[in-house]
Amino acid sequence: MSIKKNILITGATSGIGKALACLLVKDLNTCVYGIGRDEEKIQDLLGYENFIFLKFDLFKVEEIEELFKSSLGDIKFSGFVHCAGLEETLPIGLYTVDRVQQVFTVNVFSAIEIVRNLSKKKYSLDQASFILLSSVMGELGQPGKIGYCASKSALLGFARSLALELAKRKIRVNCVSPGIVDTPLTQKLFQQIEEENKSRIVGMHPIGIGEPNDVVYLIEYLLGDKSKWLTGQNIKIDGGYSIQ
Amino acid sequence: MNTAKFLELVRDELELDSDLHVSTNLKELDEWDSMAAMVLIGLVSNEFDVNLTGDDINSITTVQSLIEKIGTERFE
Ligand SMILES: NC(=O)c1ccc[n+]([C@@H]2O[C@H](COP(=O)([O-])OP(=O)(O)OC[C@H]3O[C@@H](n4cnc5c(N)ncnc54)[C@H](OP(=O)(O)O)[C@@H]3O)[C@@H](O)[C@H]2O)c1
Numbered sequence: 001m002s003i004k005k006n007i008l009i010t011g012a013t014s015g016i017g018k019a020l021a022c023l024l025v026k027d028l029n030t031c032v033y034g035i036g037r038d039e040e041k042i043q044d045l046l047g048y049e050n051f052i053f054l055k056f057d058l059f060k061v062e063e064i065e066e067l068f069k070s071s072l073g074d075i076k077f078s079g080f081v082h083c084a085g086l087e088e089t090l091p092i093g094l095y096t097v098d099r100v101q102q103v104f105t106v107n108v109f110s111a112i113e114i115v116r117n118l119s120k121k122k123y124s125l126d127q128a129s130f131i132l133l134s135s136v137m138g139e140l141g142q143p144g145k146i147g148y149c150a151s152k153s154a155l156l157g158f159a160r161s162l163a164l165e166l167a168k169r170k171i172r173v174n175c176v177s178p179g180i181v182d183t184p185l186t187q188k189l190f191q192q193i194e195e196e197n198k199s200r201i202v203g204m205h206p207i208g209i210g211e212p213n214d215v216v217y218l219i220e221y222l223l224g225d226k227s228k229w230l231t232g233q234n235i236k237i238d239g240g241y242s243i244q
Numbered sequence: 245m246n247t248a249k250f251l252e253l254v255r256d257e258l259e260l261d262s263d264l265h266v267s268t269n270l271k272e273l274d275e276w277d278s279m280a281a282m283v284l285i286g287l288v289s290n291e292f293d294v295n296l297t298g299d300d301i302n303s304i305t306t307v308q309s310l311i312e313k314i315g316t317e318r319f320e
Contacts, residue, residue, distance in 0.1 A: 089282060089285070089286070090282075090286045091279060091282050091283050091286060093257060093283060094257070094283065094286040094287065094290060143278070143279060143282065144279075144282045144286075191295075191297050191298075192285065192295065192296075192297055192298055193297075193298040194298035194299065194301070194302055195298070195299075197298060198298075
Protein backbone atom coordinates (compact mmCIF):
# COMPACT_ATOMS: atom_id res chain seq x y z
CA MET A 1 0.00 0.00 0.00
CA SER A 2 1.58 3.29 -1.04
CA ILE A 3 0.11 6.06 1.08
CA LYS A 4 0.11 9.48 -0.59
CA LYS A 5 -2.08 11.42 1.79
CA ASN A 6 -2.51 11.44 5.55
CA ILE A 7 -5.60 13.15 6.91
CA LEU A 8 -6.31 13.81 10.59
CA ILE A 9 -9.95 14.03 11.68
CA THR A 10 -11.31 14.86 15.15
CA GLY A 11 -14.86 13.72 15.92
CA ALA A 12 -14.33 10.71 13.65
CA THR A 13 -16.65 8.54 15.75
CA SER A 14 -19.93 10.24 14.92
CA GLY A 15 -21.98 12.31 12.51
CA ILE A 16 -20.08 14.46 10.00
CA GLY A 17 -16.59 13.31 11.07
CA LYS A 18 -17.52 9.67 10.78
CA ALA A 19 -19.19 10.15 7.39
CA LEU A 20 -16.04 11.95 6.21
CA ALA A 21 -13.78 9.14 7.43
CA CYS A 22 -16.03 6.58 5.69
CA LEU A 23 -15.67 8.45 2.41
CA LEU A 24 -11.92 9.05 2.63
CA VAL A 25 -10.95 5.46 3.53
CA LYS A 26 -12.39 4.27 0.24
CA ASP A 27 -9.30 5.73 -1.42
CA LEU A 28 -6.51 3.35 -0.49
CA ASN A 29 -3.94 6.08 -1.17
CA THR A 30 -5.32 8.00 1.79
CA CYS A 31 -4.62 7.10 5.39
CA VAL A 32 -7.17 8.48 7.83
CA TYR A 33 -6.23 9.15 11.45
CA GLY A 34 -9.43 9.50 13.44
CA ILE A 35 -9.58 10.99 16.94
CA GLY A 36 -12.51 10.10 19.21
CA ARG A 37 -13.39 8.55 22.54
CA ASP A 38 -15.93 5.87 21.73
CA GLU A 39 -14.75 3.34 19.14
CA GLU A 40 -17.93 1.26 19.65
CA LYS A 41 -19.60 3.63 17.20
CA ILE A 42 -17.17 2.95 14.35
CA GLN A 43 -16.74 -0.82 14.27
CA ASP A 44 -17.15 -0.71 10.47
CA LEU A 45 -14.29 1.78 10.06
CA LEU A 46 -11.91 -0.12 12.33
CA GLY A 47 -11.72 -2.91 9.73
CA TYR A 48 -9.97 -0.65 7.20
CA GLU A 49 -6.21 -1.00 6.96
CA ASN A 50 -5.92 2.69 6.08
CA PHE A 51 -7.92 3.88 9.12
CA ILE A 52 -6.09 4.45 12.38
CA PHE A 53 -8.12 5.18 15.48
CA LEU A 54 -6.60 7.46 18.11
CA LYS A 55 -8.60 7.09 21.31
CA PHE A 56 -8.20 10.45 22.96
CA ASP A 57 -10.26 12.77 25.13
CA LEU A 58 -9.94 16.31 23.76
CA PHE A 59 -10.67 17.76 27.20
CA LYS A 60 -7.05 16.82 27.91
CA VAL A 61 -5.65 19.59 25.73
CA GLU A 62 -2.36 19.58 27.60
CA GLU A 63 -1.74 15.98 26.47
CA ILE A 64 -2.13 16.68 22.74
CA GLU A 65 1.58 17.37 22.23
CA GLU A 66 2.36 13.96 23.72
CA LEU A 67 -0.21 12.34 21.42
CA PHE A 68 1.69 13.75 18.44
CA LYS A 69 5.04 12.61 19.80
CA SER A 70 3.94 9.12 20.76
CA SER A 71 1.50 8.18 17.99
CA LEU A 72 2.17 10.48 15.04
CA GLY A 73 5.93 10.82 15.26
CA ASP A 74 6.86 10.45 11.60
CA ILE A 75 3.60 11.29 9.88
CA LYS A 76 3.27 14.34 7.66
CA PHE A 77 -0.33 15.37 7.22
CA SER A 78 -1.83 16.94 4.13
CA GLY A 79 -5.16 17.58 5.76
CA PHE A 80 -6.80 18.23 9.12
CA VAL A 81 -10.54 18.43 9.76
CA HIS A 82 -11.80 19.47 13.19
CA CYS A 83 -15.27 17.93 13.49
CA ALA A 84 -15.32 17.32 17.24
CA GLY A 85 -17.82 19.63 18.85
CA LEU A 86 -20.08 20.06 21.83
CA GLU A 87 -23.52 21.58 21.48
CA GLU A 88 -25.55 22.55 24.53
CA THR A 89 -28.42 24.74 25.56
CA LEU A 90 -27.82 26.73 28.72
CA PRO A 91 -28.98 30.26 29.49
CA ILE A 92 -26.47 32.86 30.64
CA GLY A 93 -27.57 32.72 34.30
CA LEU A 94 -26.37 29.12 34.53
CA TYR A 95 -23.17 29.49 32.50
CA THR A 96 -20.41 29.07 35.06
CA VAL A 97 -16.77 29.60 34.10
CA ASP A 98 -16.29 25.82 34.18
CA ARG A 99 -19.09 25.23 31.69
CA VAL A 100 -17.77 27.90 29.33
CA GLN A 101 -14.33 26.37 29.66
CA GLN A 102 -15.70 22.93 28.76
CA VAL A 103 -17.39 23.94 25.54
CA PHE A 104 -14.44 26.09 24.46
CA THR A 105 -11.98 23.31 25.26
CA VAL A 106 -13.50 20.84 22.82
CA ASN A 107 -14.74 23.30 20.19
CA VAL A 108 -11.80 25.71 20.08
CA PHE A 109 -8.79 25.09 22.35
CA SER A 110 -8.27 21.49 21.22
CA ALA A 111 -8.20 22.67 17.59
CA ILE A 112 -5.69 25.42 18.38
CA GLU A 113 -3.45 22.98 20.23
CA ILE A 114 -3.64 20.37 17.45
CA VAL A 115 -2.78 23.01 14.86
CA ARG A 116 0.07 24.33 17.01
CA ASN A 117 1.66 20.90 16.63
CA LEU A 118 0.44 20.24 13.11
CA SER A 119 1.71 23.50 11.68
CA LYS A 120 5.30 22.39 12.28
CA LYS A 121 7.04 21.14 9.14
CA LYS A 122 7.65 17.88 10.96
CA TYR A 123 3.93 17.07 10.96
CA SER A 124 2.54 18.74 7.84
CA LEU A 125 3.24 19.07 4.14
CA ASP A 126 3.30 22.39 2.32
CA GLN A 127 -0.05 23.02 0.61
CA ALA A 128 -1.90 21.12 3.30
CA SER A 129 -5.52 22.03 3.99
CA PHE A 130 -6.99 22.60 7.46
CA ILE A 131 -10.75 22.72 7.91
CA LEU A 132 -12.61 23.72 11.05
CA LEU A 133 -16.28 22.88 11.53
CA SER A 134 -17.93 26.04 12.76
CA SER A 135 -21.71 26.47 12.35
CA VAL A 136 -24.22 28.97 10.98
CA MET A 137 -24.45 29.79 14.70
CA GLY A 138 -20.92 31.22 14.43
CA GLU A 139 -22.49 34.27 12.78
CA LEU A 140 -26.04 34.11 14.11
CA GLY A 141 -27.49 33.95 17.60
CA GLN A 142 -30.05 31.89 19.43
CA PRO A 143 -31.24 32.05 23.03
CA GLY A 144 -29.53 29.46 25.21
CA LYS A 145 -26.59 29.03 22.83
CA ILE A 146 -24.07 31.43 24.33
CA GLY A 147 -21.29 28.87 24.74
CA TYR A 148 -21.92 27.26 21.38
CA CYS A 149 -22.26 30.50 19.38
CA ALA A 150 -19.27 32.15 21.08
CA SER A 151 -17.06 29.12 20.51
CA LYS A 152 -18.13 28.74 16.87
CA SER A 153 -17.43 32.47 16.29
CA ALA A 154 -14.02 32.01 17.87
CA LEU A 155 -13.20 29.40 15.25
CA LEU A 156 -13.90 31.94 12.50
CA GLY A 157 -11.36 34.38 13.90
CA PHE A 158 -8.87 31.60 14.50
CA ALA A 159 -9.18 30.42 10.89
CA ARG A 160 -8.62 33.89 9.43
CA SER A 161 -5.46 34.57 11.41
CA LEU A 162 -4.14 31.08 10.90
CA ALA A 163 -4.71 31.29 7.14
CA LEU A 164 -2.43 34.34 7.05
CA GLU A 165 0.21 32.77 9.26
CA LEU A 166 0.40 29.60 7.20
CA ALA A 167 0.07 31.20 3.76
CA LYS A 168 3.80 31.20 3.11
CA ARG A 169 3.72 27.40 3.14
CA LYS A 170 0.58 27.55 1.01
CA ILE A 171 -1.31 25.79 3.77
CA ARG A 172 -4.96 26.74 3.53
CA VAL A 173 -7.34 27.19 6.43
CA ASN A 174 -11.11 27.41 6.07
CA CYS A 175 -14.24 27.07 8.15
CA VAL A 176 -17.28 25.09 7.10
CA SER A 177 -20.50 26.27 8.70
CA PRO A 178 -23.45 23.93 8.37
CA GLY A 179 -27.09 24.52 9.22
CA ILE A 180 -28.95 21.63 10.83
CA VAL A 181 -27.59 18.27 9.68
CA ASP A 182 -29.20 14.98 10.65
CA THR A 183 -26.58 13.53 13.01
CA PRO A 184 -26.60 12.24 16.61
CA LEU A 185 -25.92 15.85 17.74
CA THR A 186 -29.16 17.02 16.13
CA GLN A 187 -31.09 13.98 17.33
CA LYS A 188 -30.06 14.83 20.90
CA LEU A 189 -31.05 18.47 20.42
CA PHE A 190 -34.42 17.49 18.94
CA GLN A 191 -35.16 15.29 21.95
CA GLN A 192 -34.96 18.34 24.19
CA ILE A 193 -37.49 20.42 22.31
CA GLU A 194 -41.18 20.19 21.61
CA GLU A 195 -42.53 18.69 18.39
CA GLU A 196 -43.86 22.08 17.25
CA ASN A 197 -40.48 23.73 17.75
CA LYS A 198 -38.78 20.93 15.86
CA SER A 199 -40.99 21.40 12.78
CA ARG A 200 -40.38 25.15 12.97
CA ILE A 201 -36.59 24.62 12.91
CA VAL A 202 -36.80 22.16 10.03
CA GLY A 203 -39.08 24.61 8.21
CA MET A 204 -36.47 27.37 8.48
CA HIS A 205 -34.26 25.39 6.05
CA PRO A 206 -35.74 26.24 2.62
CA ILE A 207 -34.46 23.03 1.01
CA GLY A 208 -34.71 20.95 4.16
CA ILE A 209 -32.14 19.94 6.74
CA GLY A 210 -28.91 18.34 5.57
CA GLU A 211 -27.42 14.87 5.55
CA PRO A 212 -23.83 14.32 6.70
CA ASN A 213 -22.67 13.69 3.13
CA ASP A 214 -23.95 17.09 1.98
CA VAL A 215 -21.25 18.60 4.19
CA VAL A 216 -18.69 15.87 3.58
CA TYR A 217 -18.54 16.54 -0.17
CA LEU A 218 -17.71 20.18 0.52
CA ILE A 219 -14.95 19.12 2.93
CA GLU A 220 -13.65 16.70 0.31
CA TYR A 221 -13.39 19.61 -2.14
CA LEU A 222 -11.62 21.80 0.45
CA LEU A 223 -9.14 19.03 1.19
CA GLY A 224 -8.27 18.58 -2.47
CA ASP A 225 -6.09 20.55 -4.87
CA LYS A 226 -9.10 21.91 -6.77
CA SER A 227 -9.59 24.43 -3.95
CA LYS A 228 -5.94 25.50 -3.88
CA TRP A 229 -6.76 29.22 -4.12
CA LEU A 230 -9.35 29.18 -1.34
CA THR A 231 -8.22 30.22 2.12
CA GLY A 232 -9.39 32.07 5.22
CA GLN A 233 -13.05 31.70 4.32
CA ASN A 234 -16.17 30.66 6.15
CA ILE A 235 -18.31 28.58 3.83
CA LYS A 236 -21.93 28.23 4.86
CA ILE A 237 -23.77 25.13 3.78
CA ASP A 238 -27.26 25.22 5.21
CA GLY A 239 -30.01 24.60 2.66
CA GLY A 240 -30.65 28.34 2.56
CA TYR A 241 -31.18 28.81 6.32
CA SER A 242 -28.98 31.87 6.71
CA ILE A 243 -30.04 33.86 3.63
CA GLN A 244 -33.46 34.73 5.03
CA MET B 245 -32.41 17.63 47.73
CA ASN B 246 -34.48 19.28 50.37
CA THR B 247 -37.76 20.43 48.80
CA ALA B 248 -37.58 23.86 50.44
CA LYS B 249 -34.09 24.34 49.03
CA PHE B 250 -35.29 23.30 45.60
CA LEU B 251 -38.15 25.83 45.76
CA GLU B 252 -35.67 28.53 46.73
CA LEU B 253 -33.35 27.59 43.88
CA VAL B 254 -36.13 27.67 41.28
CA ARG B 255 -37.41 30.96 42.69
CA ASP B 256 -33.90 32.45 42.50
CA GLU B 257 -33.07 31.23 39.02
CA LEU B 258 -36.42 32.26 37.57
CA GLU B 259 -36.16 35.53 39.51
CA LEU B 260 -39.73 35.27 40.70
CA ASP B 261 -41.38 38.18 42.47
CA SER B 262 -44.04 35.99 44.07
CA ASP B 263 -43.68 33.09 46.53
CA LEU B 264 -43.26 29.59 45.20
CA HIS B 265 -44.94 26.49 46.65
CA VAL B 266 -45.07 22.89 45.48
CA SER B 267 -48.66 23.59 44.44
CA THR B 268 -47.78 26.64 42.33
CA ASN B 269 -48.53 26.18 38.64
CA LEU B 270 -45.30 27.20 36.90
CA LYS B 271 -47.07 27.93 33.64
CA GLU B 272 -49.29 30.52 35.31
CA LEU B 273 -46.36 32.56 36.59
CA ASP B 274 -45.89 36.00 35.02
CA GLU B 275 -42.26 35.08 34.50
CA TRP B 276 -43.03 31.85 32.58
CA ASP B 277 -41.83 31.88 28.98
CA SER B 278 -39.50 29.91 26.71
CA MET B 279 -36.43 31.39 28.44
CA ALA B 280 -37.80 30.29 31.82
CA ALA B 281 -38.31 26.79 30.43
CA MET B 282 -34.69 26.80 29.27
CA VAL B 283 -33.48 27.92 32.69
CA LEU B 284 -35.50 25.14 34.31
CA ILE B 285 -34.04 22.49 31.97
CA GLY B 286 -30.50 23.73 32.70
CA LEU B 287 -31.09 23.89 36.45
CA VAL B 288 -32.52 20.37 36.63
CA SER B 289 -29.67 19.04 34.50
CA ASN B 290 -27.04 20.73 36.71
CA GLU B 291 -28.57 19.72 40.03
CA PHE B 292 -29.95 16.24 39.28
CA ASP B 293 -28.24 15.16 36.08
CA VAL B 294 -31.72 14.65 34.62
CA ASN B 295 -32.36 15.89 31.10
CA LEU B 296 -35.92 17.11 30.71
CA THR B 297 -37.24 16.80 27.17
CA GLY B 298 -39.51 19.19 25.32
CA ASP B 299 -42.39 16.81 26.03
CA ASP B 300 -41.59 16.86 29.76
CA ILE B 301 -41.74 20.65 29.78
CA ASN B 302 -45.05 20.49 27.94
CA SER B 303 -46.63 18.21 30.51
CA ILE B 304 -45.33 19.95 33.64
CA THR B 305 -47.81 22.14 35.51
CA THR B 306 -47.11 22.54 39.24
CA VAL B 307 -43.74 22.36 40.99
CA GLN B 308 -45.00 19.02 42.38
CA SER B 309 -45.37 17.68 38.82
CA LEU B 310 -41.81 18.83 38.11
CA ILE B 311 -40.59 17.04 41.24
CA GLU B 312 -42.33 13.88 40.03
CA LYS B 313 -40.61 14.17 36.65
CA ILE B 314 -37.25 14.46 38.37
CA GLY B 315 -38.13 11.58 40.73
CA THR B 316 -39.70 12.01 44.17
CA GLU B 317 -36.99 9.78 45.68
CA ARG B 318 -34.49 12.58 44.97
CA PHE B 319 -36.29 14.87 47.40
CA GLU B 320 -36.60 14.84 51.16
N1 LIG C 1 -25.20 18.39 13.19
C1 LIG C 1 -25.45 19.67 12.97
O1 LIG C 1 -26.60 20.04 12.77
C2 LIG C 1 -24.35 20.68 12.97
C3 LIG C 1 -24.64 21.99 12.55
C4 LIG C 1 -23.64 22.96 12.54
C5 LIG C 1 -22.37 22.62 12.96
N2 LIG C 1 -22.11 21.36 13.36
C6 LIG C 1 -20.74 21.07 13.83
O2 LIG C 1 -20.19 20.01 13.08
C7 LIG C 1 -19.34 19.23 13.91
C8 LIG C 1 -19.76 17.77 13.84
O3 LIG C 1 -21.08 17.67 14.33
P1 LIG C 1 -21.89 16.28 14.39
O4 LIG C 1 -23.30 16.63 14.20
O5 LIG C 1 -21.24 15.29 13.53
O6 LIG C 1 -21.69 15.93 15.96
P2 LIG C 1 -21.79 14.56 16.76
O7 LIG C 1 -22.47 13.51 15.95
O8 LIG C 1 -22.35 14.89 18.09
O9 LIG C 1 -20.26 14.15 16.93
C9 LIG C 1 -19.43 14.91 17.75
C10 LIG C 1 -18.05 14.30 17.73
O10 LIG C 1 -17.22 15.05 18.63
C11 LIG C 1 -16.47 14.15 19.41
N3 LIG C 1 -16.17 14.69 20.72
C12 LIG C 1 -16.97 15.41 21.54
N4 LIG C 1 -16.34 15.66 22.69
C13 LIG C 1 -15.13 15.06 22.60
C14 LIG C 1 -14.01 14.95 23.48
N5 LIG C 1 -14.02 15.48 24.70
N6 LIG C 1 -12.92 14.27 23.07
C15 LIG C 1 -12.90 13.70 21.84
N7 LIG C 1 -13.91 13.78 20.97
C16 LIG C 1 -15.00 14.45 21.35
C17 LIG C 1 -17.37 12.92 19.55
O11 LIG C 1 -16.55 11.81 19.84
P3 LIG C 1 -16.98 10.66 20.91
O12 LIG C 1 -18.44 10.45 20.74
O13 LIG C 1 -16.15 9.47 20.52
O14 LIG C 1 -16.63 11.22 22.23
C18 LIG C 1 -18.02 12.85 18.18
O15 LIG C 1 -17.21 12.10 17.30
C19 LIG C 1 -19.43 19.83 15.31
O16 LIG C 1 -18.35 20.70 15.52
C20 LIG C 1 -20.73 20.61 15.28
O17 LIG C 1 -20.71 21.70 16.17
C21 LIG C 1 -23.06 20.38 13.38
